[in-house]
Amino acid sequence: MSRNLAEWLAYQERVNVHSIELGLERVRSVWQAMGSPAPAPRVITVAGTNGKGSTVALLEAMLRAADLRVGAFTSPHLLDYNERIRIDRSHVDDSSLIASFERIEAARGELPLTYFEFGTLAALDLFARAGVDVAVLEVGLGGRLDAVNIIDADVAIVTTVDLDHMEWLGADRDSIGREKAGIARAGRPVIVGELAPPQGLLDVLAARGAQVERAGIDFGVERHVDGWRWWHRDRGAMELPDPALAAPVQYANAATAIAALHALWGNLLTPSNFFAAVSTGLHEARIDARLQWLGGEPAVIVDVGHNPQAARALAEWLDAQPAARVHAVYGALADKDVAGVIAALGTRIHHWHLAGLDQLTPRGLTAAALAATLQQVLPWAPFDTHADVAEALAAARDLARPGERILAFGSFFLASAVLAERGG
Incomplete structure (x- = not known):
């Protein structure tokens, strides 16, 4: 029986009795049954209590300014489900989503996926089929057991850690930080965007052997009357225009996004266009309902x-x-x-x-x-x-x-x- 998008979404809410069911076994099994499609040659994963959506939008705009094809997966949506999956900053259409859901349904057998897991798999599938250069994936909840974590990111980001979703992630910042640290991979960069992250986050990142770059230590922001300066411990620095996104916190989000690109820039961007891509991205990044x-x-x-x-x-x-x-x-x-x-x-x-x-x-x-x-x-x-x-x-x-x-x-x-x- 064919379903329209609204019917598919209603169906997904019924497939699993749990609206949230953390764990990677089920979603990984379905992904493998689909052929384990790699969403892109380079993947950036973004976790954190706040600032994830803005950081994804900044990365998306900067990478697009460098003439790279970008897939972005975020949640939740505001008006239309299609907002969750973007290719080159355009929402995927209903027919593409429906076709992907049909492929997921054929692969899952009797495994009960959650609504979010369906969406995650659809994003990975659609990015792989579109041939994007970079996939930017926002973690839905926590990190270690979130469906996005079936993908080994080339660079991981933890924007901030604070008290939220405590019934799932733990009762204090240390516990929540440990869960978010689960997106890091040994020997790969992880960018920590908070000036005073909880020790639990740092302990797990060290234990996992990640290459940690911390705001205020390895990179940072210096604001002045005509804009701001982004600096890095390698003595690199750029004088930049103010972000188009409002709120003082967007400087921290922008600095974190730039640090992630800096960690990958040898494979993605050349020195001659890095500054231009960052500056253009700061000017063009937009996201709804953030001030x-x-x-x-x-x-x-x-x-x-x-x-x-x-x-x-x-x-x-x-x-x-x-x-x-x-x-x-x-x-x-x-x-x-x-x-x-x-x-x-x-x-x-x-x-x-x-x-x-x-x-x-x-x-x-x-x-x-x-x-x-x-x-x-x-x-x-x-x-x-x-x-x-x-x-x-x-x-x-x-x-x-x-x-x-x-x-x-x-x-x-x-x-x-x-x-x-x-x-x-």
Whole structure:
């Protein structure tokens, strides 16, 4: 029976009773049954708590600027599933995805793959068939047992490590770091983008024999009034333009992406075009819902910051903006540290519009649950509760005055609803 894309995705959600089932045995077996297609001659794998999507987008833009064919796999998507798999910065079409899902289905036999595993295998299959030069693969959850880890990356990246998905990855940064270190391979570069990574991450990387390059030690950022300087321990340095992506944290993401390319550049880029590719990539890299300015008056900015580390990055960005009252439209999932997010932003938010996500996903918190946590953390903070994102956004627009800002942030479900409201 032929299925359209929506039917295939609904089917994948039924194949495995577990929406998340970490482990490589099943997905590796299916990949081998498909002929173990290598996604590309060079592979970069990107793990981390925050910054993965931005780092993938930066790598993608820089590599494309060097005239290389690039496949990028990311998750989750915001509006369309096709966003997850890109070839030369274009989303794959429905027919290509369906054909790949059919090949996966024929190969899997009785093995129950998860929704994410289907998508991972489709990305590997489609990149191999397209003949891309470089595949950039974002890890979905953790690293060691994530489906992406069936591929031996030429360069691995760990952007940041913080407390998130603790029910799967561990209760502290050391434990989570050990899981993320699982993407490293002996004798191959691994780029650590955080200035103060947990010791658990560093211990496992050393035990695995990876060639570790650390931000602040082996490479780094020096910002100045006219741009910024990227430097490397080999005495290489480049004066660069500011990233098009907003937020101070994007300098760290850009530096990490450049370090990964630097580790591979002898095989990919020549000295004469390395600087040009990096500069062009910084200018052209785009990714939705990362401090994305939607315009309007008052202006709406949407971001997928959904954990305390991401909220601290939002706070740093707000502190760097001209003074203006900020109205938050916020929604979260039940497994997130809502109290930590609220505390990180604190009094920077002048009014909270709390949006229930329970109608969008079984994991979504109600507005009442968000309000209970807000009143514990910031008892004085003004807020309203709303049944859904559309209602919360409309209320924020009604209350905010010209010159003020509306920051819509939290879950990908909230960001998706905001982008859908404006037509993508």
